[in-house]
Amino acid sequence: MEDDAPVIYGLEFQIHIIDFDDENNIINKNVLLHQAGEIWHISASPSDKGVLATCYNKTPDSRVLACAAVWRMPEELESVGHESPDDSASTTQTLELLCQLGSAAPGNVACVTWEPMGDGKKVISLADNHILLWDLQESSNQAVLAGSASLEGKGQLRFTSGRWSPHHNCTQVATANDTTLRGWDTRSMSQIYCIENAHGQLVRDLDFNPNKQYYLASCGDDCKVKFWDTRNVTEPVRTLEEHSHWVWSVRYNHSHDQLVLTGSSDSRVILSNMVSISSEPFGHLVDDDDVSDQEEHHAEEKSKEPLQDNVIATYEEHEDSVYAVDWSSADPWLFASLSYDGRLVINRVPRALKYHILL
C-alpha cells in the first residue's frame, strides 16, 4: 500500500511514503523533500507509480502563490522506517522536478487531477477560475497546454476541487466552485452539466462512483454528503447528514462502491454503506452455475432483505479536523485518514461487513 501525505514541519515540506505491511502490521515510512513549498494537494499518476503531481504554495515577497508541478520520486527508496523519525530529515531524498504546470499560466492552482485510465499523459489543473488541460510530453518532462476553459461570472470565482471521471472514455471532468458542481467535456472543454446550489455552502470535495457512470458524490460546508445522478441535476439521489461540521473529503471504494468514506472537521471519519444506490443494490450476485439449489435459494432470500443505507462505523481516533481520506488502491478493505495534527490513521472495513459483501 502506498499513501502520500503532506505534512507541514516548520518550513520544510516533505512527502511521506508510508508502506503498510498488511500481514505483519508494520508501517514503513520514506520521506521525500519537497522544497518548492507547502503542499496543499497531491495526486499520483495512475500509470507510473513513481510520478506524482502536487499543488503547493510559495511565499515569495510576502505573497502567496499556489503552483502545481509534476515530480518523479527517486527510483529506490531508502528504508528509514526503523530509524527514529527525528533523523529522517538528514537522510531524506529529494523529488525530481519533471515539469511545472502553468508557470506561464495565471492563477493559484487548487487541484490537479490525472486522467484515470490513460497512460499518464494528461493532467488537468484548476487554477482560480480556469480549468487547464495539460499534455505531458517527452516522458513527462514537458507540459503543453492542450486546452482550457474558464468560468465567467460575478465576483471572484474559484475552483475548489475537481475529479476526472473514469467513465465515458475519460472525457469528463467534474469541478466544484463555491456551491456549484460542474461537469466538463475534455474534448471540447465545454460545460456539460451544472448543479447549481449543490450544497448550501462551499463544496469541498467530490468523487465519481467507479462503477456507475452517472453517479457522483459531493461534500461541503453544510455538513452534508450528497449523491447525484448527473442526468438529473435538480435533486440529489441521496443525502447523508451524519457529520456535525464541514465535510472535507469523500471517497468511493474503488471496487465496492457501496462503501463511502467521508472525513470532516468534526474530527470524525465515517464509513457509510450506500447499498441502495450502489452498482450492487442486491448484494453480490453469485454465478448461478456454481451454486446448488439450496444455495440459490439462500441467495434469493438474501436478495429479498430490505436494503438499507446505513453508517457502518464512525472512527473517532483523530483529535482534530480530518482533511483527507482515501482508500488503498491495493486492498479494497483498507483506508487511511489524515488530520490536522498530522495523525495518519489506517483502518480496515469491519470483517463482518466484508464477508457480508463478499459472500
Added chain:
Amino acid sequence: MAAEAARPGPAFGPGDSPEGPEADAPERRRKAHGMLKLYYGLSEGEAGGRPSGPDPLDPTDLNGAHFDPEVYLDKLRRECPLPQLMDSETDMVRQIRALDSDMQTLVYENYNKFISATDTIRKMKNDFRKMEDEMDRLATNMAVITDFSARISATLQDHHERITKLAGVHALLRKLQFLFELPSRLTKCVELGAYGQAVRYQGRARAVLQQYQHLPSFRAIQDDCQVITARLAQQLRQRFREGGSGAPEQAECVELLLALGEPAEELCEEFLVHARGRLEEELSALEKELGPSPPAPDVLEFTDRGGSGFVGGLCQVAAAYQELFEAQGPRGGEKLAAFAQELGGCYFELVERRLAQEQGGGDNSLLVRALDRFHRRLRAPGPLLAAAGLTESATEIVERVARERLGYHLQGLQTAFLGCLTDVRQALAAPRLAGKEGPSLAELLASVASSIQSHIKASLAAVHLFTAKEVSFSNKPYFRGEFCSQGVREGLIVGFIRSMCQTAQSFCDSAGEKGGATPPALLLLLSRLCLDYETATISYILTLTDEQFLVQDQSPVTPVSTLCAEARETARRLLTHYVKVQGLVISQMLRKSVETRDWLSTLEPRNVRAVMKRVVEDTTAIDVQVGLLYEEGVRKAQSSDSSKRTFSVYSSSRQQGRYAPSYTPSAPMDTNLLSNIQKLFSERIDVFSPVEFNKVSVLTGIIKISLKTLLECVRLRTFGRFGLQQVQVDCHFLQLYLWRFVADEELVHLLLDEVVASAALRCPDPVPMEPSVVEVICERG
C-alpha cells in the same frame, strides 16, 4: 188439623169399640203435631225435645197408621189391670163421642158448598153443549174454504209460470239490449270522454261476450266492442302520453287501462317512462338553476326546490305506482326501485354539483340547513323506496359534504396560518424601513397564536353545526362517531397541528438549500410557537374539541403526547435551524474577512478589525432577539463582569504560555504534543449540535459555529507576523465580548485558543504580540 185428626177417628171408630181415651187433650194435640212433623220429615225429637213418642209402626198406637185393634186389645188385656182397662174404655168412649160430634159439625158446614158446586157444574154442562155445535159449524165452513182455495190455485198455476218466464225473458232482453247498445254507448262515452263509464261497461260485458262468442251476432258485437275498446285504449294512452296532466290523472288513466286488461308490465314501463319525463323536467329545471352563470339561488333555496319539486314528484310517483301495480309483486317493486335509484342518482349528482359550488363559501349554517332540508326530504320517500337506497345515498352525500367541509376548514386553517406567517414576515421586514417602531417579536408571537386559536375555534364552531341536535342527520352513526373522532379531532385539529408543524419544518429544509430565504426571526418565532403548542395549546385545543364533540367512537385517536412530541421536535428543529442560519451569517462574515485579506503583508495591528466588532454587535442583536422569546437558561460557570476581566487576562496569558514554545521552530513536536494533550483533556466540541430551548444554548450554538468557521478558515491561510498579531488581537476582542453569551465560557476560550494556535502554526515568522498591548488595543477598540 181437624181433618187430620178426624181421619183416623172414623177409621177405627166404627171398627172398634173405644176403650176409653186415656191421653188428655194436650197429649193428643201433640201426637197430631208429631204426625204432621213426621209427614214433613222433621224428626220428633227436634220438634219436641222429649224422648220420641210411640213408634209410628207400633200396632198398639191408636193414632198410628198401623194400628191393629187385636194387638192393641191383647196388649191392654195382658198388661193392664182392670181398673185401668175400665179407665181406658171410658176414655175411649169419650173420645169416640167427641169425634162423632166433630164429624157432624164438619158435614154441616160443607153441605152448602157442595150444593152450589153441583149447580155450577150443571150450568157449565149446558154451555158446553152449545159451543160444540158452533164448533162443528166452523169446521164445515173451513172445509168449504179450503176447497175453494185449492180450486183457485189450480186455476192460477198456469198464469204464474208464464209470468215468471216472461220476466226472465225481459231481463235477458235488457241484457241483450245493453249488449247490442254497447258499441254505441261505448262510442258515445268515448266521445264524451267519460272513459271511466266506458271502461265499466266494457268490464260488465266482457265476460258475456267472451262466453257467447260462438254466436255470430255476439261475435259481431264483441268485435265492435273490441274495436271501440282498442280505440278507447288508444285514446287513454294518448292522454296518458300527452303527459300534460298531472300525476293523479295519469294514475287514473293507468287504472282504466289496467281495467281494460292492458298488459300491466307494459303499462308500468310506460308509467315509469312518463314519470321519468316529468321528473327529468324537474331535474333540468334544477340544473338550469345550477347554470354556469351565477344568478343561482342560494343553496338552501336550491335544496328546497329540489325537495319540493323532484323529491315530492318522486314520492307521488312512487305512491301511485305502488297503488296501481301492487299486483305486480316483487318485480314491480324492483322496477320502481331501479327507477328511483336512477333518477335519485341524477338528483344527487345535481345536488352534489350545487354543494360543490358551495364548498368555497364560508356560510356553514346555511349549508347545514340546506343539507338538513335535503336529508329530511329524502327521509319521506324512504319507507316507500327502501329498496332504492335513497336515504343511504343521501346520508352518504351529507357525509361526503361534511368531510369536504372538514377538508375545506383544514385548508382554511392552513391558509390562515400561512397568512399569519406572511403578516409576520411583513411585520419583520417593515420596521427596518420605517424606523425602530414596530411590534416586538413577543407581540407578534402573541398575535399569531391568538389569531390561529381564534381561527381554530371558529372552524370548530362552524363544524359543530353538523352535529346540532335539531339537524336531521346528526343522529346518524357517522355523525355521532366517526365525524367527531376521525373527522373533526383527527382530520381537522390534529391534521392542522401536524400540517402546521410540517409547514414550520419545511422552512428548515428549503431555507437550508437556498441559504436563508426565511428571516431568522420567523424561525425563532415559529420555534417558540411550536414550543408553546407543546406545553399548553395542543392539550387545550384537544380538550376543547373533545368537549364540544363528545367523542363516542372507539377508534384510536392520536394521543396528546404524540402531538406534543411532534410539536417539540418541530420546535427543536426550528431552533436548531435558527442557530445554523444565524451561525452561518456570522460565519460568512468571518470567512470573508479571513479569506479576502492578505495576511502576509498586513501592517502591525493598531485596531480590532471592524468585522469583529460587527460580529459582536450581531451577536448582541441575536441575543436580544432570542431573549424576547426564550428564557435565559443556565450557565455553567457564573462569573461577574469584573471577574471576567481578570479571567480574560489570565486566559490570554495562558494562551501565551501554551503556544510560546511553538514559535521556535526547533521544537516542532512539542507544539503538536502540547496541543494534543490539551485536546485529550478537553471535551470534543460538537459544533452543529442540537440546542435546548433557552437563550444561552442558542447563543452558544451560534458562537460555536462561528468560531469553528474562523478556525477552519485561519488554517487555510498563511500569516505574516503582523497577520498573526492581528488574529491575536481579534481573538482577544472576541473573547472579551462573547463570553457572556455562552453557557460555558471555557468553550469560547478553547476555540479562540485554537484559532490563535492555528494561526501561529500557519505563520512562518510567529512573533506574538505582548498580551498587555493586545489588551490595550482591545480596550481602545
